[in-house]
Amino acid sequence: MLDENKKWGRLWGIGVGPGDAEWLTLKALRIIQAVPVVALPQNVRGGPGMAYGIIREYLQPTQKVLPLALPFVLDGEILQKAWHVAVEQLIPWLEQGQDVAFLAEGDISLYSTFTYIARTLQAQAPWVAIESIPGICSPLAAAGVLHTPLAIGYEKTVILPALFTLDELGHALDWAEVVVLLKLTSVFAQVWQLLKSKNLLEHASLVEWVGGPQQKIFPNLLDLADYKPPYFSILIVRRYPYVF
Ligand SMILES: C[S@@+](CC[C@H](N)C(=O)[O-])C[C@H]1O[C@@H](n2cnc3c(N)ncnc32)[C@H](O)[C@@H]1O
Incomplete structure (x- = not known):
């Protein structure tokens, strides 16, 4: 039952970009430094993941960092459970009137866990205000480091995740x-x-780890027949090459 006199905190969904801390927006930085609680996906070892690596230098020791277990699996049941458990960890802070920033790498609207966290929270506590701050997404960043436009003139651009059929x-x-x-x-x-x-x-x-210290660029795929790129890789195919 909602206590009308209680002031709940807000949930901020913040895209922190794909790797370079200087690609954070000014608004993202301001909110990240202002909130008492910063939630973010865990890495595979259970510690704070990629988003944390990007913004770590901007945090104060007084801020609570909340790594959430959000597994990289396709099983809907496991995912639903993980989103539910994650939201259960956010609610006590929100309930105390504390704002929580949920950080996601890249942008929060592109294949981002934030969408599911926001939806789960809305189902459980629909009165909580949710705000979003977009970030630079990996396709934009990759186009940038490749010195190529993502689209010009009449061109159509398609973004596909790996679940496509050939x-x-x-x-x-x-x-x-x-x-x-x-x-x-x-x-x-x-x-x-x-x-x-x-x-x-x-x-x-192919661009691996765009924006990060280990960024690697392959301008073409001619020699990569037997290659296995890491998860944080992005491929841009441009029918009419254009490099500036
Ligand atoms: C779950 S999606 C998240 C996309 C992210 N929300 C964005 O806006 O870029 C993860 C995929 O995005 C791409 N990606 C995200 N960050 C990347 C990076 N720093 N370097 C290369 N690819 C990246 C990879 O293809 C990765 O498999």
């Missing part, structure tokens, strides 16, 4: 001038073969 990818490559692929690791070998069959290996660039 047929779907084939259609996208025939239809759009620019195709961006995320979550590549498990499908890279098939993608490479398809690009080869379409003579697009020279038109495809």
Whole structure:
């Protein structure tokens, strides 16, 4: 039962960009430094994950850092449970009137766990205000470091996560001038073969860990037949190459 006199805190969803701390927006930085509680996805070892690495230098020791277990799995039941448990960890702080910032790498609207956290919180405590602060997403950052536009003039750009079928990818490559692929690791070998069959290996660039200290750029895929890119990799296929 909602106590009308109680003032609840707000949940902020903040995109912290894909790696370079200087790609944070001014608003993201202001809110991150102002909130008492910073929640973020855990890494595979159970510690604070990638988003924490990006903003760590801006936090004060007085701020509570809350790493949340949000597994990288496809099983809907496991995910629902994880989102529910994560939200249960946020509610006590919100209930005490404390604002909580949930940080996500990249932008919070592009394949981001924040969407599920916000939806789960809305179902459990619909009176909590939710605010969002967009961040630089990995496709934009990758285009930036590749010195190429993501779209110009009449061009169409398609963004696909790894769950596509090869047929779907084939259609996208025939239809759009620019195709961006995320979550590549498990499908890279098939993608490479398809690009080869379409003579697009020279038109495809791979960026790993964009914006981070370990950033790596492959301007084309010609020599990467047996390569296995890490999870944080992004591929941009541009039918009409353009580099500035
Ligand atoms: C779950 S999605 C999250 C996307 C993120 N919300 C964004 O706005 O970029 C994760 C995928 O985004 C891409 N990605 C995110 N950050 C990246 C980075 N720093 N370098 C390369 N790819 C990245 C990878 O393809 C990764 O598999």
